[in-house]
Amino acid sequence: MNDELHDLLADLADTVARGAHGLDETAAKRVTTRVRRRRVARQTGTGVAAACAVGALGIGAAQVREGSPSLPAGTPGTTSTPPSRTPTPAPTRAASSDPTVDDDLSDATPQERAAALGPAAGIFWCGEEVGVTIQTRPDADGIVLAADDDLSMVLSAGSSTDTTVEVAGGSYALVGADGTVVGFVVPDDDEPSYASFTPGSSLGLDGPLHLVACEVDGPETGDRLVAWPYVPVVLHDFDAGTAQTVVAIADPRTITVP
């Protein structure tokens, strides 16, 4: 092409490309995850609305209620809360099995399903206030979540639980002083694993590793934040051929960004 500027620009781009690492495996995987999450979010929009409508008629009030004042959200700036090994039962109904599941949803991980369904369900979402009431619902099979100081979590079965769960690592939603979600601490790998849950059994979850801020100028080192432990769980009933996604939430605690 007879355009010197074209040649100069192309030469510069090629030179940078030769010296660049490109997108490594981690970055490529992150892109794939983001794409899948967005596709799931886009394609579940209709399904979530339909599920909520059915739930309101047949099941009653949702387990997580927006704006409920019954649980303090914690106070940033206070000392850290002691380890909370006594779990607060908090299975939270995010959505029932989606009748509109398509090929993209069929292989979505619980994290992706919950990420897609969370905003619609009024659960942790960047820039929005957190107002949840922790209750136990029978249709969540008594699943309870406990989190420790090292950020690890334990998912426990209730006394009448007998199901197969599909679960990935646990996450934390981080709430700033203004009461809005400012970020998340998420596991390094959100590949789900299956476990058979019988009464009294429990499952240790890998502690989350990565701080993901909602904004580029998000939490800084030394910031004190209220952290809500949570983990999306898929309850499988293979006999009936159904799966139900719930989000288990434990008591919040105050943490300091390292």
Place this chain on the structure above:
Amino acid sequence: MHDWQEVLDTLVRERGRALVGRAYLLTGDTREAEDLVQDALVKVFAGRRAAREIDSAEAYVRRAMHTIYLDGFRRRRHWATIRHLAAVPASSPAHGLDGPPDELVGNRLVLAQALQQLTPRERTCVVLHHLEDLPVDEIADLLALSTGTVKRYLADGRANLRTRLGSPDGDAPTPERLDLIERRTR
């Protein structure tokens, strides 16, 4: 594996570095260029009509990079600030975040620095027109600008480049003089 995922994997594997090179012309920083490429890939492949051929997918991604760049992708990224909680912050490279890659010397370095002196819109219009070969009216459509505005950005961008490439700052390596030929805008 879905069709889109195979195309995405192939595109990243075979054209990822080239895309980063193109993105660098906009960002002037390789790490930001990688972020921009990732954002563009997500935008294209999360869309309702994700490309199913490598060539067309690459073309979509290259165009998406420009619109995302101008939309202020850095401000809107929600998943951008990721760091390992247990990791010691990586030491900054000697040249800082905005520094050029080591491979850039001589005229290439001067051009990279000159590009960064343009406004984002000037830079985008110059790259789209002179590198991607897009005519003015297509650039106007892509960036939601009038054709007159695009022509003005192109003229200003070329003039600024000509000035900077012709008279570099004192400390910069002395380049050969680059005579830019104005290209007729379509």
